[in-house]
Amino acid sequence: MAKNQTKKVPKSSSPLIFLLHLLSVGLTCAAYSLPDKYFINCGSDTEVTSGNRIFRGDLNSDSISFSEPSYPVKNSSQLPDTLALYQTARVFNQSSYYEFEISSKGTHLVRLHFFAFSSAINFYKAVFNVSTSHPFFLLHNFNVQNSSHSPVIKDFFLSITQGKFRVRFWPQETSFAFVSAIEVFPVDPLPLSFIPDNAQHVSPIGIKTNSYPGIHSKALRTIYRINVGGPMISQENDTLGRNWIPDDNS
Ligand SMILES: *[C@@H]1O[C@H](CO)[C@@H](O)[C@H](O)[C@H]1NC(C)=O
Ligand SMILES: *[C@@H]1O[C@H](CO)[C@@H](O)[C@H](O)[C@H]1NC(C)=O
Ligand SMILES: *[C@@H]1O[C@H](CO)[C@@H](O)[C@H](O)[C@H]1NC(C)=O
Ligand SMILES: *[C@@H]1O[C@H](CO)[C@@H](O)[C@H](O)[C@H]1NC(C)=O
Numbered sequence: 001m002a003k004n005q006t007k008k009v010p011k012s013s014s015p016l017i018f019l020l021h022l023l024s025v026g027l028t029c030a031a032y033s034l035p036d037k038y039f040i041n042c043g044s045d046t047e048v049t050s051g052n053r054i055f056r057g058d059l060n061s062d063s064i065s066f067s068e069p070s071y072p073v074k075n076s077s078q079l080p081d082t083l084a085l086y087q088t089a090r091v092f093n094q095s096s097y098y099e100f101e102i103s104s105k106g107t108h109l110v111r112l113h114f115f116a117f118s119s120a121i122n123f124y125k126a127v128f129n130v131s132t133s134h135p136f137f138l139l140h141n142f143n144v145q146n147s148s149h150s151p152v153i154k155d156f157f158l159s160i161t162q163g164k165f166r167v168r169f170w171p172q173e174t175s176f177a178f179v180s181a182i183e184v185f186p187v188d189p190l191p192l193s194f195i196p197d198n199a200q201h202v203s204p205i206g207i208k209t210n211s212y213p214g215i216h217s218k219a220l221r222t223i224y225r226i227n228v229g230g231p232m233i234s235q236e237n238d239t240l241g242r243n244w245i246p247d248d249n250s
């Protein structure tokens, strides 16, 4: 007998699906080598190696472009090696974008890095949205909290078609946007092969409703990435540059 569904499930205002990654990293050690595109050190003309990736400065990259008006900001004091990627940032006072050429259709990892260093510009005051050309809204009214003295990193899995792909920054009125580093690279077939394309839809109060098809064609944002029963794994030791937190504090 069909169940009588009386609860209305609030429609999410954005196409984001929130996922808990509970996969052991042991699963991901198949022969996969990271492509060399795109790893961008924003607001910089120098190359920085972070983990297994080489981030090229956006000022002298011929493979990507960004729209004006925007300008680079540099922290003039030398940061420790672990933070070398965050020595610079690009600031946008108006809506602007980075543009990438995508060579083949498929799932891509889009990773945005934000690091607020003290400078003439107070990065903590930046409030902005981030969207992509496909179109997905990645971040709404995003703001780096003053309490965080470490980089804020946001990971998204997106299904992208071949051709030009833009990541657009929309500053709120009277504010501005910034970004420290951007990664855009194909991850097919990993790790989406571990995520079903069709899942049970669960509402915020925990009621299971209809099945939810077509997950792979949505934007998937990582909320937590937990190495269950294992230690913390930092991006240096993960094939795709991901950070995994442990599930206990011991
Ligand atoms: C952009 O906005 C920042 C922060 O409000 C401000 O300090 C800076 O002067 C502005 N730059 C330009 C070129 O308008
Ligand atoms: C560079 O960033 C660090 C870390 O936020 C900060 O302590 C330092 O004051 C900054 N230096 C300059 C010149 O902005
Ligand atoms: C961050 O917060 C502290 C205390 O809450 C404050 O003193 C400091 O000025 C703030 N820094 C910025 C850059 O807003
Ligand atoms: C940013 O997103 C919020 C929430 O969806 C929206 O209200 C706001 O108008 C957007 N701002 C810009 C500048 O796009």
Ligand SMILES: *[C@@H]1O[C@H](CO)[C@@H](O)[C@H](O)[C@H]1NC(C)=O
Pocket (backbone or CB within 6 Å): 233, 234, 236, 237
């Ligand atoms: C990476 O893994 C190696 C070997 O397990 C470990 O010694 C090293 O501390 C790890 N690096 C980081 C940054 O976690």
